[in-house]
Amino acid sequence: MDERFILVGARTPLPPPPPEKKWYAGKPVFSMVVLAVIISGCLGCELFIPKDPVYMDLFHAVESPGREFWFGTDTMGRDIFSMIWFGGRVSLAIGFLSTAISTFLAILFGAASGLAPRWLDELLMRLTEIVGAIPFLPFALCLSAIFQASDIHEDTRIVIIMLILGVLSWTGLARLVRGQILAEREKEFVTAARSMGVKEGRIAFRHILPNIVSVILVTVTLDFASCMLTESSLSYLGFGVQLPRPTWGNMLDGSRSALVIQSFWWRWVFPALFLSVVVICINIIGDTLRDVLDPKSVEKT
Numbered sequence: 001m002d003e004r005f006i007l008v009g010a011r012t013p014l015p016p017p018p019p020e021k022k023w024y025a026g027k028p029v030f031s032m033v034v035l036a037v038i039i040s041g042c043l044g045c046e047l048f049i050p051k052d053p054v055y056m057d058l059f060h061a062v063e064s065p066g067r068e069f070w071f072g073t074d075t076m077g078r079d080i081f082s083m084i085w086f087g088g089r090v091s092l093a094i095g096f097l098s099t100a101i102s103t104f105l106a107i108l109f110g111a112a113s114g115l116a117p118r119w120l121d122e123l124l125m126r127l128t129e130i131v132g133a134i135p136f137l138p139f140a141l142c143l144s145a146i147f148q149a150s151d152i153h154e155d156t157r158i159v160i161i162m163l164i165l166g167v168l169s170w171t172g173l174a175r176l177v178r179g180q181i182l183a184e185r186e187k188e189f190v191t192a193a194r195s196m197g198v199k200e201g202r203i204a205f206r207h208i209l210p211n212i213v214s215v216i217l218v219t220v221t222l223d224f225a226s227c228m229l230t231e232s233s234l235s236y237l238g239f240g241v242q243l244p245r246p247t248w249g250n251m252l253d254g255s256r257s258a259l260v261i262q263s264f265w266w267r268w269v270f271p272a273l274f275l276s277v278v279v280i281c282i283n284i285i286g287d288t289l290r291d292v293l294d295p296k297s298v299e300k301t
Contacts, residue, residue: 057073071266098227158241169223
């Protein structure tokens, strides 16, 4: 409309209100539900799994999925449905504890390097680079092979795998924590804390770390999925947890045979499906957390 014909005092029509967003808009609700169901099923599998996952029923070996064996059986007659839920518990536990170990080491080294004098910062960063330069999977295979050759209990082997994964996977997060601390320690609230005589350790863990916890949380979420995949790779190659204790990785061991892939598809499809679904759900949740906690990353893309 021409401005010459606008009546004085007349109100212009208000723009329509923006549509209300659904409560689930932009949230990985489906991934969280699927992940919660799988984790709950693995933790409480004794309540609804009637068959023993290590029981060998040779009369029903390599039986295809049916009414009695929903996901079929393997070459020794073990029920794959039971093995998946009990094996998921082991895979999730290894991934969680390995991530906890690597996160602890990363925060410790990253915080110490970010607040230390220059010579100590250089020393810690060179140590981090040395550990990060170690070829992860070949070194883990060598260590697992050494421990596999020795006569150790299966529970001890699982603990060793957790330590290997945790000790070799902390370097990336440590560099990230150091960079965030170097940026945060120049801000006014840190200067004010120093002027009040607060010690460097208290400044790091009481004032700086709470401000970078969002970055740590996103990285830890994605590292959890990576540790699960690495454990599955070790078990698939025969250097991780060994049968009869099932994990999603060692259940895929039989898929190295072309006969199994072509004729006994249920032996590898179901473990691979559960592992893929869990890893994808964790990655989706981690990406959503990054977008929510760091809006700048969305603007950059």
